[in-house]
Amino acid sequence: MSSPILTRDMDVMAFIEVAERESLKSGRKFGLDCYTNQIELITAEHMLDAFASHALPIMYPHWSFGKSFVRHEADYRKGRSGLAYEVVINSNPCISYLMENNTMPMQLMVIAHACAGHNSFFKNNYMFKEWTEADAIIEYLAFAKNYILACEEKHGRSKVERILDMSHAFMHYGVDKHKRPPKLSVTDEKARAAERAEAVRLQYNELSRTIPKDAAAGAGDKEKNYPAEPESNLLYFIEKNAPKLEVWEREIVRIVRKLSQYFYPQGRTKIMNEGWAMIWEHIIGYDLYEQGIIDEGFMMDYLIQHTTGLIQRDFDHKYYNGFNPYALGHAIFRDIRRMSEHPTDEDREWFPEIAGRDWMQNLDFAMRNFKDASFIQQYLSPKVIRDQKLFAIDIREDDKSKVVVNAIHNDEGYRQVRRQLAEQQNIDAHIPDIQIRRYDRTGDRTLTLVYHSRRGKKLTPESRKCFEKLKDVWGFGVVVETLNEKGDVTDRYCP
């Protein structure tokens, strides 16, 4: 065999260049379709940037949907301080960040994972195509970052943080789930911001200050309820209606709203996206090894890193921390391939459309057309359920001392387990249903929110902190009512 092209003693930039080229070439053989990569080599200090700036640098970690920590748990146990850090952005060109002090096998792994895996997912999965615009986002992120920095300079950091913190607290309430978002354009945004500032300026009229307040309220004529329909896009409502916000503060709320929309798909495809990236780590790694581009020693290190990311602890393990999305996603994708190439009778019975068919097409179809909840519902097989020994439990409010097992990995239980796991990963079903029911615009400006509680759930104490922030920004009364399924008000909270 000729000597390997990728070795540990290469200069890191040269390594990255060759690694990216070979990995993408390898991926293309198997049908991967990616944006052009833009790889940035950074130091630990740059990661500081992400933690330091509350503004929205491209690597802002709070937007944790947009980043993944690669195997940080394993690294910590090995005593390494610092993180093997991978950040990749859904953009065109696809920007990713590699840390300078990763080992070469690690760099290759991150390239296969992010620059091939995540990249192709961003480009082709339907949720990303519908909700985000990879071409426009970088410019928008830069606009957002600069706008916020300018506000910090002009108005002071703590005022900006106040608005940002409140907006972040309601990050999940900034999306119109039933409308497709309009196209992002920085020129439009800037023009709009200027227009709004101008409109406010034109409306300002000295005389209106002199009108006595009672007359302004309109002589006892109560307004019909505003808003006419309850509003679930809380950030949108706040942006448009909050009585005490300055123009620049509304802009910041808008920015958070736009960005939460941008990150909407990422929260809902985490398992698929990570599983997809892991699969390609595996496939590309083996392919490069078989071509002799990397040697045995290198491959060993690569595999060791790769597999530590696939650790899934059992539910009763000391360090159990929920489902590892990398492991679960990888397991399902791998299983799809297995069923394509070596189907058993069980597979043919359960998955007739994919058993025995072309694995590349099967994988590609899955990647394009599903999100986590539907992916699990469609593709989780009895074999994976058995491998992972999945089981389903009932948790009941009226008996907190125990939980009851309702299904396990046997014939009677497979469908139940699958359905429950799919539902469990359906984030939208678990975000507390909170809507704005009333804003007393002409009266005392109280904002009334309603939380629809289902199946006996209650808001966490931490939620109150969020409402306090809202009250602080709103400037007038805020009321949060809890409604049970019958429509009775079971709780009334005024932050």
Add this chain to the structure above:
Amino acid sequence: MAFLVDRRFTSKNKNAGNRQRFIERYKGQLRKHVEDVANKGTIKDNATGGNVEVKITDIAEPSIGQQGGDSERVLPGNKKYVPGDKIPREGGSGGSGGEGSGDGQGDGEGGSGQLNEYSFVLSRDEFLAILFDDMELPRLMRRDSGDMAAVNVELSGYARNGSPSRLSVKKTVLNAIGRRKAVHASRQAQIDDLVEAIEAVRAAGDGVEALRLETELAELKARFAAHPVPGFEDHDVRYRNFDLTPEPITKAVVFFLMDSSGSMDEGRVNLAKRFFSLLYHFLSVKYEGKVAQRFISHTETAEEVDEKTFFGSRENGGTVVFSALELTEKIMREDYGDGRTNVYIAQASDGDSFGADPQKSAKFAIEKLLPETQYFAYVETNEETGEDDSNLWSAYEKMKDMGNFSMRPLRRKEDVLPALRSLFAKETKK
């Protein structure tokens, strides 16, 4: 095809704005870590410690979530259960806990509620800067007005002009030697050229030409003899040059008073030393050498010592606080009597003095010291202060009325930093 960008070499500077922003943003957490390290570390660590590693947890901001109620969940790793089995909950295992709105019942990573840890290394200076962030020497004033600036004089190279007292003989002589050599060499070269020409002509047999040239040579030599190369010329002379930098007018001195008597056992001495060592670092970090420090150690007599002895030694003897105060006053009068220096006093003792000493000391302080000082801080290294006040503590209580005196007890190691902090807290601007 791909774009590769190498960002490693941009903003390598440790003082880049982002590092500062980071420290600002995480000040709360950093402060806590830094205090832990300061409290737990040995005194030597505080003095000589290098970079400090702290772990920052990126605290995810609060988010809306719901909990409780009825739900179902799927878990991995079933060992023995069949449907219908009941698993006891300890509140925290597997099934219970809040559902975050972003992370699907605690599964997976990301989403709110997940803490990201980041290891961050502080240089010693940053460490100390954070530790002493909200501290200052109170009432530090410009005692001077007008043009009486002190000037700092530093040697800085050579100049061609200056006063005779600043003449640099060495440089001048060196220049002269060099010049003389050069001129001699050029003259010699002219002579040598002529001599060579004469010999060539002689060898060619032209006697007439040779004679003419010899005459020329003789004239040349005579000319040279008539104009000897001067030993020194103005051109050679150099003077030492001085750089004048103005010194800041605000000056301060801090007196460290340590009770080294026998009653100060090792624990108490360590508390005092810890306090003084932190104070010392505070001054070096915040005032970078602009503050003078005087160290006074006393038993029944007082003596001024150097920094090393102050922090290092232990003596034995009785306790007469008055001796230290008296010595302090003497030094103040002799060295800082011009009224242009802010004087601060920091005293540590276990309060274990007897007889007339406490009252005498307090009276002396009120009459002679406090009027001349900006601030006097007293710490008592005594576990029983508060329950059973020492004689000195009770005597000193009167001094509080003067307005520039404060006292704090130091019962345990953990009290030191808070005490230092509160004694030297920044005055908030009204």
